[in-house]
Amino acid sequence: MSTMTTEQTEALIQEVLEVYPEKAKKDRAKHLAANDPTLEQSNKCITSNKKSLPGVMTIRGCAYAGSKGVVWGPIKDMIHISHGPVGCGQYSRAGRRNYYVGTTGVNTFGTMNFTSDFQEKDIVFGGDKKLDKLISEIDTLFPLNKGISVQSECPIGLIGDDIEAVSKRKSKEIDKPVVPVRCEGFRGVSQSLGHHIANDTIRDWVLPTRDNDNSFQTTPYDVSIIGDYNIGGDAWSSRILLEEMGLRVVSQWSGDGTLSEMELTPKVKLNLLHCYRSMNYISRHMEEKYGIPWVEYNFFGPTKIAESLRKIASYFDDSIKEGAERVIAKYNAEMEPIIAKFRPRLEGKRVMLYVGGLRPRHTIGAYEDLGMEVVGAGYEFGHNDDYDRTIKEMGNATLLYDDVTGYEFEEFVKAVKPDLIGSGIKEKYIFQKMGIPFRQMHSWDYSGPYHGYDGFAIFARDMDMTLNNPCWGKLIAPWKATGSEAAAKAA
Amino acid sequence: MPMVMLRENAAGDMTLYVAKKDLEDVVTSIEFDQPDKWGGTITIGDGTSFYIDPLDCPPKLPVSLRARRG
Numbered sequence: 001m002s003t004m005t006t007e008q009t010e011a012l013i014q015e016v017l018e019v020y021p022e023k024a025k026k027d028r029a030k031h032l033a034a035n036d037p038t039l040e041q042s043n044k045c046i047t048s049n050k051k052s053l054p055g056v057m058t059i060r061g062c063a064y065a066g067s068k069g070v071v072w073g074p075i076k077d078m079i080h081i082s083h084g085p086v087g088c089g090q091y092s093r094a095g096r097r098n099y100y101v102g103t104t105g106v107n108t109f110g111t112m113n114f115t116s117d118f119q120e121k122d123i124v125f126g127g128d129k130k131l132d133k134l135i136s137e138i139d140t141l142f143p144l145n146k147g148i149s150v151q152s153e154c155p156i157g158l159i160g161d162d163i164e165a166v167s168k169r170k171s172k173e174i175d176k177p178v179v180p181v182r183c184e185g186f187r188g189v190s191q192s193l194g195h196h197i198a199n200d201t202i203r204d205w206v207l208p209t210r211d212n213d214n215s216f217q218t219t220p221y222d223v224s225i226i227g228d229y230n231i232g233g234d235a236w237s238s239r240i241l242l243e244e245m246g247l248r249v250v251s252q253w254s255g256d257g258t259l260s261e262m263e264l265t266p267k268v269k270l271n272l273l274h275c276y277r278s279m280n281y282i283s284r285h286m287e288e289k290y291g292i293p294w295v296e297y298n299f300f301g302p303t304k305i306a307e308s309l310r311k312i313a314s315y316f317d318d319s320i321k322e323g324a325e326r327v328i329a330k331y332n333a334e335m336e337p338i339i340a341k342f343r344p345r346l347e348g349k350r351v352m353l354y355v356g357g358l359r360p361r362h363t364i365g366a367y368e369d370l371g372m373e374v375v376g377a378g379y380e381f382g383h384n385d386d387y388d389r390t391i392k393e394m395g396n397a398t399l400l401y402d403d404v405t406g407y408e409f410e411e412f413v414k415a416v417k418p419d420l421i422g423s424g425i426k427e428k429y430i431f432q433k434m435g436i437p438f439r440q441m442h443s444w445d446y447s448g449p450y451h452g453y454d455g456f457a458i459f460a461r462d463m464d465m466t467l468n469n470p471c472w473g474k475l476i477a478p479w480k481a482t483g484s485e486a487a488a489k490a491a
Numbered sequence: 492m493p494m495v496m497l498r499e500n501a502a503g504d505m506t507l508y509v510a511k512k513d514l515e516d517v518v519t520s521i522e523f524d525q526p527d528k529w530g531g532t533i534t535i536g537d538g539t540s541f542y543i544d545p546l547d548c549p550p551k552l553p554v555s556l557r558a559r560r561g
């Protein structure tokens with residue numbers, strides 16, 4: 001199928017909405033749209049960050065997932081207590097693949113699960129005593145931890161425990177920061193509020209700790225990487241580029257990050273913001289309080305990387321600008337053979353994306369570098385400002401879907417017939433069984449990194465490996481194949 | 492009484508941001524924009540307006556201020 005016109009896309013949306021009852025149809029219609037890149041603001045065409053409709057299949061997570069899983073979790077030298085019943089932490093344990101260096105269980109704790117394991121009696125009598133005891137135990141067993149965060153699960157808010165009081169008391173006792181985070185899962189409509197809550201707790205409990213301490217030796221080239229969670233090593237392949245152009249990366253938020261790195265962030269000269277959705281709050285705060293400008297960048301695909309490196313360099317003097325050009329020239333030469341190899345195999349293929357709050361727009365450039373086209377994109381928990389940024393990147397009349405339901409996504413895919421889908425584990429097997437090549441774009445399908453030049457090489461290989469896998473031609477049993485199909489396969 | 496944040500965007504225009512609503516737009520008019528009085532009704536690109544109690548001098552951006560629906 002060739003590209004669709006706005007009318008066709010709208011007709012498709014109408015067709016898909018047909019099955020819903022009147023009220024649900026009205027609600028869902030606001031979340032689906034045909035893109036119009038001429039619009040400056042997305043709220044004219046799409047509604048987002050609203051409560052999901054009861055009764056439909058949504059792919060969203062909860063505020064606890066946003067705080068514990070995304071923002072706090074990767075800070076490797078702190079212990080993050082999943083405060084409440086055991087399941088929330090256990091079922092999400094180590095699933096995110098945010099890599100780090102260190103000895104797990106000794107000085108880093110990223111893949112471990114700490115929980116207060118609530119039982120009936122804790123719900124009835126309150127869990128503050130248990131938390132108190134737990135923190136002492138943790139500090140005895142893992143003395144090299146640099147601090148503790150208490151990530152509330154749903155029951156904590158419901159039974160009204162005073163985790164702030166316990167945290168304050170214990171913090172004095174063990175002489176380390178203990179941060180209470182009110183990220184109960186029922187707050188907000190998705191994990192996005194959890195990001196915000198986590199940002200606010202970092203603002204209140206972490207950033208001010210070194211406000212009057214100027215012992216840290218700064219340089220004019222200090223930057224910090226904000227909103228890179230080091231999925232499969234993403235932050236590392238980004239960091240080397242920045243260092244190569246002459247900058248000094250003081251902190252990584254929060255993939256492979258440490259508490260002291262975060263505390264030092266207010267001393268940097270520029271904040272580099274990759275995931276806007278989850279960490280714009282703290283960047284705006286640092287701009288206001290410490291006067292640190294922030295800049296959004298995109299390290300997916302050589303075109304966007306070069307653009308971003310130049311944008312970042314424009315905040316610094318000529319030596320950095322030259323550094324950026326040097327880096328771009330060096331790696332572009334390396335990228336040429338990669339593009340030459342994979343582009344012919346992928347040219348013209350069409351992709352539909354449905355990821356969290358950043359990648360649907362950020363990866364578009366990388367696909368385009370490979371000659372592929374993104375024909376549909378949507379966010380699980382994006383807000384208006386994410387769509388503002390997306391509509392300019394996407395082609396005219398392409399599909400936009402916010403918080404898409406399982407049913408809608410399937411119907412869209414049947415109609416649009418993309419060659420590749422990029423989404424999460426919950427969608428993966430449905431679409432693979434429909435015979436459509438699929439890549440997980442949250443966890444990079446256990447591959448990665450995808451950021452930076454090194455990452456692009458892996459990205460290109462992975463996309464080729466998935467799309468051109470011979471298995472897609474073997475979905476029909478040979479004895480069921482008709483003559484023409486068999487001939488097509490042989491060809 | 493939402494908190495709004497005023498900052499300068501890359502193009503050098505003043506923008507107003509309301510975190511709770513993900514609303515960020517360029518400021519199109521400010522009622523008082525004098526060296527000794529700044530604030531009042533502020534209108535942004537999409538037509539929404541906010542009222543900020545006038546300040547004695549223009550603030551240093553970025554700044555968070557309490558605003559009322561204008």
Ligand code: SF4
Nearest residue numbers: 062064088153154185
């Ligand atoms: S919604 Fe509540 S119970 Fe469910 S995972 Fe989130 S915090 Fe846990």
